[in-house]
Amino acid sequence: MISYLFKRLLELIPTLFGITLISFFIIHLAPGKPTDIFTELNPKITPEAREKLEKYYGLDKSIIVQYGIWLKRIARLDFGESFSSDRRPVMEKIWDKKKPLLERRLFVTFMINLLSLAIILIIAIPVGITSATRRNSLYDKITTVSVFFGFAMPSFWL
CATH class of the missing domain: 1.20.5 (Single alpha-helices involved in coiled-coils or other helix-helix interfaces)
Known part of the structure; x- marks a missing residue:
């Protein structure tokens, strides 16, 4: 019974890894960048401000590095800041x-x-x-x- 549970736990690791991988890449398949929410709504935004936003969210790094950063934050239950007007951390809003x-x-x-x-x-x-x-x-x-x-x-x- 213990060996069966151990085997199932070992199978859980690649399954969770696959789920996170698919979730991350599906988000990145959406057209545009996540910062477009801010930049398209504000016509006065400068290219420097756009670059600053991309650097703040880590979008200037390679997709693999972005995935690693995202995975570390998810493991720590750090879901980032809310896009709503109060800009509070998401975990603080949830709990x-x-x-x-x-x-x-x-x-x-x-x-x-x-x-x-x-x-x-x-x-x-x-x-x-x-x-x-x-x-x-x-x-x-x-x-x-x-x-x-x-x-x-x-x-x-x-």
Whole structure:
């Protein structure tokens, strides 16, 4: 059992590495540069200011160096500064210690996910068991079609 767990943990390392690699490069496949948000909205910005922004965000370095810097920051849970007007660190915005626990964004997100998981389990398990015991019945066919419609439906409709 221990060897199986060790093997699974070793498989986790390249999987996580692959996920970070794909995430990073998909972000860089978007047209333009991340600094275009600032520079296109401000027509008075100078080329020197644009270069300063690129240097600040590390966009003047090679893509491999950028990935290494990004990976180190992610490992330290340093998600950078928010692009909103207050420019606070993202982690501070997610887990604001000044607010009570019930008002923190990460806690609220966790509770919403936990509630949705509970609702899914309360509904899905009994429906699935009932559908399995009444195989090929009208109930089974209706629930199967309903599940497919539920999966096909965009999340913003729910």
